[in-house]
Amino acid sequence: MKVTKKIELKVNRMKEGTTFKYQQLGVNQDEYIAAAKAVERLVKKGVIKRTSTGVFYKPKQSVFGELKPKEEELLKPYLFRDGKRIAYITGSTLYNRMGLTTQVPKTIKVASKVKRVVTKIAKTQVKPVKSYVEVSNGNYYLLEILDALKDFKTISDMDKKSAIGLLTNKISNLVEDDLLKLVRYALKYPPRATALLGAILEASSKNQVEVLKNSLNPLTSYNMGIKEDILPTAPKWNIN
Incomplete structure (x- = not known):
């Protein structure tokens, strides 16, 4: 042929x-x-x-004419290698999709441990970010949650109370196996993400709290702009 x-x-x-x-x-x-x-x-x-x-x-x-694929689909060839996921979209694009911000970014960040994704989609620049763990189809949605916890303080145009509610709901709905993986991955993230996950888990009466607590320096505090009325367990994790 x-x-x-x-x-x-x-x-x-x-x-x-x-x-x-x-x-x-x-x-x-x-x-x-x-x-x-x-x-x-x-x-x-x-x-x-x-x-x-x-x-x-x-x-x-x-009926309205030609529809352009969403960013996830346009970037799909860069997110997978030989049919296996090696990267995921993060940053403001992710947080907008999660409902944490209304901000529409001028650049899209793509996280991977094995590949630097640098390209351009129409007028939007795509920039690489190093993932904290190797990305797969079985964990990227957990890394998305951890990225949001890590960047909580710097997410623009975000209502902190609503954001804590959204993240708590996502974490609470995880099956036990995913929750265990989330905690294991959190130990590879910056301490502020570990602390915020611990506070959310404790507020939700979830297990694995001690594992996270023991990994943190008890003398370190995390200035994230989260008051006790937003997350009652925040002071226990030195979050303010």
Whole structure:
């Protein structure tokens, strides 16, 4: 089968809104030049769109016209390697999605332990952040929570009382196995994140509190702008 036909069939089978790189087209290394020309023709026809260098997506159509994929989908080729997750979106983009802030960032931060993601999505710059633990599909949503705890003081345009409520709800709804992993990962994060997690767990009458408490210096205090009426256990964890 000719390369052009092979790529057209592959693209036709893709769901609308799917992003992909050349590697997902199933072409051999010696077919890349022909593949690049075939892809370029599809771009000119409007069958696919280019989102950044070497990354494309199949547009999704609606009654209101063409819908552009969300950041998570546009960045998907960078978040996975050989089908396995190695990175996740963090920073203000994540906190906006979590409902912690209404701020829309000018840059998107991508955290990974094994890869530096530097690219541009339309006019939005994508910058790399080092993850504290190796990222996988089975833990990235826990690292998102820990990132929010770590950055709690610096999240812009945030109502602290509502934020504590949202984070408490997320943590309280975790299954026991995920809660154990969350605590284990917290020990690799800065102490302020560990302390805030401990305070939330104690306020929710959860286990694993002592593990977190024993990892902290009892003489260290954490200025996070959290008053006792927002989180009653905060003083016990030297959080103010």
